Amino acid sequence: MTKDKIEMDSYSESGAPAAEAIDHKDQPVSDDPEKATQTPQVGEGLQRNLQARHLTMISLGGTIGTGLFLASGVSINVAGPGYSMVAYCLIGTMVFCFMSSLGEMATYLPITGSINAYGTRFFDPALGFMLGWVYWFSWSITLATELVAAGLIISYWIPVETCPGWVWALVFIVVLTSLNLTTVKAYGETEYWLSLIKVLAVIVFIIVGFLYIGGAVGTRIEGAPKPGTGVFNMGPFHGGFVGLFSIFLNAGFSFQGAELVGIAAGETKNPRKNVPRAIRQVFWRILMFYVLTILIIGMTIPYNDEALANTGGSIKSSPFTRVFVQAGISIGGDIMNAVILVAVLSAGNSGLYASSRALHTLSKEGNAPRFLGYVNRWGVPVYCVLATSLIGCLAFIVSLPQIGQGEAYNWLLSLASTTGFIAWLGIAFSHIRFRMAYKAQGRVLSDLPFISNLYPFGPIYTIVVCVVILIGQGYTAFSPFDIKSFLSAYVTLPFVFILYFGNKFWAKTKILKLVDVDLDTGRSFLDTVVPVMDSESEKNMKKPSVVKRVMANVF
Template sequence: MDKDHAIIHHAGDKIEMESYSNEPYSEKRSASLHDDVDLSTPRNEVGEGLQRNLQARHLTMISLGGTIGTGLFLASGQSIAVAGPGYSQVAYSIIGTMVFCFMSSLGEMATYLPITGSINAYGTRFFDPALGFMLGWVYWFSWSITLATELVASSVIISYWISPETCPGWVWALVFIVILTALNMTSVKAYGETEYWLSLIKVLAVIVFIVIGFLYIGGAIGTPIPGAPKPGPEVFDMGPFHGGFVGLFSIFLNAGFSFQGAELVGIAAGETKNPRKNVPRAIRQVFWRIILFYVLTILIIGMTIPYDDRSLANPDGDVESSPFTRVFIQAGISVGGDIMNAVILVAVLSAGNSGLYASSRALHTLSKEGNAPKFFGYVNRWGVPVYCVLATALVGCLAFIVSLPQVGQGQAYSWLLSLASTTGFIAWLGIAFSHIRFRMAYKAQGRSLKDLPFVSRLYPVGPIYTIIVCVVILLGQGYTAFSPFNIKSFLSAYVTIPFIFILYFGNKFWSKTKILPLVDVDLDTGRSFMDTVMPVMDSESEKNQKKRSLFRRATNGVF
């Protein structure tokens, strides 16, 4: 049997490696590691590959846009109604610290190996192709369900202005899925630009909400509601820790869904200019986003709206009960209801846009690895995997169940949120485990951490903490379905877990995959190299280094 050979080409800041072998698995491996080629050209031939057209600001807002959606604008109120503001703060803080840990892990791997569809590609590369197969399909399903969840939420939001009796919810879901599909069928640069501005609107809205909330709590604006506790200590002193341990544990899925999308930095790394510089920058900003957009937001809601306010539970999916909308109205800003609901609609479209992008890239990577039909690997001349986008959009059409009278908008949203959240935790678990394997292989092959462009300072505590939190939540979050036993709650909580083992062991048996020895792990193909003499910057980085506007400097400092 012939040994593998490699031809190394020096090309600026990268070293391109071409592998060839007579072994069938090597042929399959070289096909899967397609991102080591230079993708920075303006246009590729049809079917050739993805393109590196995302700039630094695109990458930042893509990560931010995925995490600010209905989980923050709608599910946060439900969390406070169930567990009170105290336990909600605890749950969101625990999930937030876990997100910061696995994002640090992802940053180290994505900066060193910026390959598209990294969630499943790292599982294949560092541990076992069967793990990559399982993670890829789970992640695709997770974001496809998230897309459906956002579409359901869009129809709920539209009902604030147009009642379902006037226009059924499935009509709006159809309109928005067509819009999102059209956006994702254009170039990745157009997607990045759209996501940048949609996310910017959401970010500014949250900042305004925080400012208005603190002014209302301090008594500078708004009129106290007769008979209601005054905003601030009186609201918080009602009993911030509500529902006990059951209440705390039951909102972890809501909190997890709110943070889902932070890992989009890794997915987009393979289509980003100069990932060695731009990916670490996006990763370092995660901590401040968590503080600004979740910790402060939950604090303000908990101190302005009593946890026993029936509208917070949102049993009917009524968007008027969004805590963001309620705070604006209570603060005396009458037009705030319409403005915030318009912003929430933008947030939904943005999160759905990110979901369609992430899931289509995961499916594209599965195809390149030979784990999905070959035609999903096709891309058009603008570098868009069109068949992957269309397939994901079809799954998003699950949102049409909102039109079924026996389901209802609110219940459909809750079911889909539960499915999306549990599969999201599995993807995060895969990131942490892949990082541990990456470090073990890196050490086993005698490499120095000084050669890594970005080193996670939280290793090994960070990935271990992520694994523990994810496993505890996945196994325990549905225990309330047992007393009394509720088949719907049980299925929504645990239906995905058996499929994890079916996908992994089924592929392992079918493809006869083996766990890779640490010394055989490929740590070079697709690796980002940088010239040690001259820094490599894309055109936008050069322009920004010369002169940045006051607005750009302000946004860069915060985000």
């Protein structure tokens, strides 16, 4: 055992920790405690091959997608830039709260499929059953949403009359499925570079946007309000309370994917160190990107511009593309559309990864067909990936011209948003139960590798916001009553109760007593050997350059 090895992580998702420290590089996340330290066999378990930079970009890549590039324009059109800022900031603070809760649990128990695993472990197996299937459905629908958006983006260059959207959906689902059938390390590397392209594009957009608002680039459009205060003051708060409340789902959909840190914790090297780091970095970067982009769009394009509504499902209405064109960078429209296509595929890639891992956990818990628990020699749950891809094929149907691309996209977005809020609600509730069980078993809080300083306010705030939005987000459908709006807003909620109480009745599950909650299986332990570094060694350590430190903080 080397001195510089300070952390030992169990590779078992359901077994006891290994007896001694081992190198994580090529070891599996075994589902059998007796095989945790043996040579991995085909189908034995997932592998910890994701590095810190992979973990950060996976979470970042899952959130920067159609929610930012397309749905942001719809939000501004409905509620104006002022209320849009309020909605995105409110959801952003709520995301910060549940991310802090997830960080505490995922650092202590870095297990794959943590969204449903924590519900099973800390409260009731029926809760884990419900959360797992809801989360799987949420990301499966998100995958379909991204595929529809990809078809819309391609129509910017190739009209649907020449090549229908379902053809591109078929092409992209094959590409994404192939990526997810490779090793998790290859997936992480691919997602890292795709996400890096998106981040760089958003940074360039922010710079160009501010230059255009300041008059440094572009030519003012004749008859249009002056960029900056002239546009923003047209109506920053449009639609009143109804307008504000109606865009919460859009804002929530935009932030979905931040929780991927917890999903990927079971396949991450050194989760005790890398998970908290990724959570802190991802939240602030996402919040910065969203607040600044909403501000720029709101000061560049009038809120009543019909193109922002995206009613026709045309990618030409993307506010990002519009800003580049108005700034006088005509080729910027093509470049931005290419970036948006990368963003959509990246978000779909992350969605396929997240949903397949949730389905794998359901199988290992006995809540899904057993064959879905199969994992090949590269640590990939093959059948889970293929099953999720089949649901993504829903995009083939909804992207048909007979149904209407724009309307289908809005329906899928609403379904994905609603189920996403339910998953966040489950994270917050699981954290409360985790803390209660931790205290009931006489454990010391200071022993946690990462402590959420927002407890108990954070999870309570998350629960309140999620419940209010889930119950009230469809109230506009009642005056006058609109059956389509009502179904898109509330069709998911009855299934939540059916899944929970149905499983409770069928499997005869019981709510766990706090003293019986398992807080040890799969836990991350510290090695007893702590490295000692003398002052001379510290002095000789090469510090990173200023450029590297800046790049590390940005990316």
